[in-house]
Amino acid sequence: MPVAIHAEGLVKHFGDVRAVDGVGLDVPRGSVLGLLGPNGAGKTTIVRMLTTLLRPDAGRAEVAGFDVLKDPDGVRRSIGLSGQFAAVDDYLTGRENLQMVGQLYQLSARDAKARAKELLERFDLAKAADRTAKTYSGGMRRRLDLAATLVIRPPVMVMDEPTTGLDPRNRLALWGVIQDLVKSGTTLLLTTQYLEEADHLAHEICVIDHGRVIARGTSDHLKSQIGRERVEVVVHRRDDIAGAREVLTARARGEVTIDDHMRRLTVPVTGGARLLADVIRDLDERGIEIDDIGLRRPTLDDVFISLTGRAAEADEPGDAAENDQTEDQPVKETVK
Numbered sequence: 001m002p003v004a005i006h007a008e009g010l011v012k013h014f015g016d017v018r019a020v021d022g023v024g025l026d027v028p029r030g031s032v033l034g035l036l037g038p039n040g041a042g043k044t045t046i047v048r049m050l051t052t053l054l055r056p057d058a059g060r061a062e063v064a065g066f067d068v069l070k071d072p073d074g075v076r077r078s079i080g081l082s083g084q085f086a087a088v089d090d091y092l093t094g095r096e097n098l099q100m101v102g103q104l105y106q107l108s109a110r111d112a113k114a115r116a117k118e119l120l121e122r123f124d125l126a127k128a129a130d131r132t133a134k135t136y137s138g139g140m141r142r143r144l145d146l147a148a149t150l151v152i153r154p155p156v157m158v159m160d161e162p163t164t165g166l167d168p169r170n171r172l173a174l175w176g177v178i179q180d181l182v183k184s185g186t187t188l189l190l191t192t193q194y195l196e197e198a199d200h201l202a203h204e205i206c207v208i209d210h211g212r213v214i215a216r217g218t219s220d221h222l223k224s225q226i227g228r229e230r231v232e233v234v235v236h237r238r239d240d241i242a243g244a245r246e247v248l249t250a251r252a253r254g255e256v257t258i259d260d261h262m263r264r265l266t267v268p269v270t271g272g273a274r275l276l277a278d279v280i281r282d283l284d285e286r287g288i289e290i291d292d293i294g295l296r297r298p299t300l301d302d303v304f305i306s307l308t309g310r311a312a313e314a315d316e317p318g319d320a321a322e323n324d325q326t327e328d329q330p331v332k333e334t335v336k
């Protein structure tokens with residue numbers, strides 16, 4: 001299958017920090033690759049190298065057939081980038097922001113207007129369309145930013161944590177928009193901290209940790225490594241932990257993990273809600289009182305614990321710096 005994005009051996013240091021440490025990836029045309037990793041894993045740095053905003057120290061990459069170092073303009077013409085932090089002009093209205101992007105990309109005034117209107121409706125911004133962006137909430141800015149990247153329907157889209165900061169309704173709406181885009185043939189690289197999101201949107205997932213790919217595969221492949229779902233039980237009395245463990249061992253597959261202090265037992269299962277009902281009945285028959293019980297889907301943390309034996313931790317407190325390096329070239333509006 002022809003690839004839309006190809007990278008090999010990408011490396012980037014910031015002083016002593018090896019932010020990206022030899023990353024290679026391939027995204028077949030028309031597919032979605034999810035880069036999944038905790039804060040500071042190197043996701044944004046990878047995105048910035050692939051979108052020509054940052055020069056790799058080593059390695060090479062091609063996007064839409066253009067080399068990021070030899071033909072950055074070709075790359076920029078072929079991609080839409082939505083960054084982790086919205087790049088919206090505060091002093092323009094939502095509508096003006098979108099029309100301006102259209103005109104930058106040489107749509108006629110009439111087409112730019114029509115496209116802006118369509119996107120404002122799609123992103124639920126029609127009512128606020130004629131207010132300046134500085135009056136928008138965080139989620140509205142995020143949506144406006146994403147809408148701006150879609151003005152010209154680029155063949156390759158790169159989205160850095162597109163749904164961070166959105167409420168559940170808007171997150172779902174955006175998933176819908178992204179799925180429509182992919183159906184129409186767009187290739188997408190997206191970063192996320194949510195396994196659920198990667199699961200939902202991506203054909204393939206690369207798990208990133210400390211600047212390296214530590215696992216890759218389809219979400220089914222990843223989930224088969226970590227166990228699809230878990231039952232989590234909190235027993236009321238510490239004395240009941242052993243009994244509850246027996247119940248879970250009999251019903252589930254895999255080892256029971258016990259958090260003594262929290263009186264919590266966790267075990268990988270298959271069988272979903274029905275199994276949960278069985279477990280509740282078994283516990284009840286033994287007279288084991290429970291404070292809480294539930295079926296839990298795997299999270300990013302579960303992925304990390306099973307891959308690395310430790311929880312996903314941010315590299316450092318606070319969010320990763322987005323300071324511009326002097327070598328960065330300021331580029332066109334939708335590429336930042």
Ligand SMILES: Nc1ncnc2c1ncn2[C@@H]1O[C@H](COP(=O)(O)OP(=O)(O)OP(=O)(O)O)[C@@H](O)[C@H]1O
Pocket residue numbers: 014017018019037038039040041042043044045046084193315316319320321322323324325
């Ligand atoms: N411009 C920079 N100057 C110095 N260090 C940087 C710079 N950009 C990133 N880093 C460091 O590189 C590492 C990777 O950062 P990056 O922003 O790529 O992570 P991320 O996976 O996008 O994290 P997040 O989920 O928080 O967005 C971090 O340790 C970060 O502090």
Ligand SMILES: [Mg+2]
Pocket residue numbers: 043044045084160320
């Ligand atoms: Mg980031």
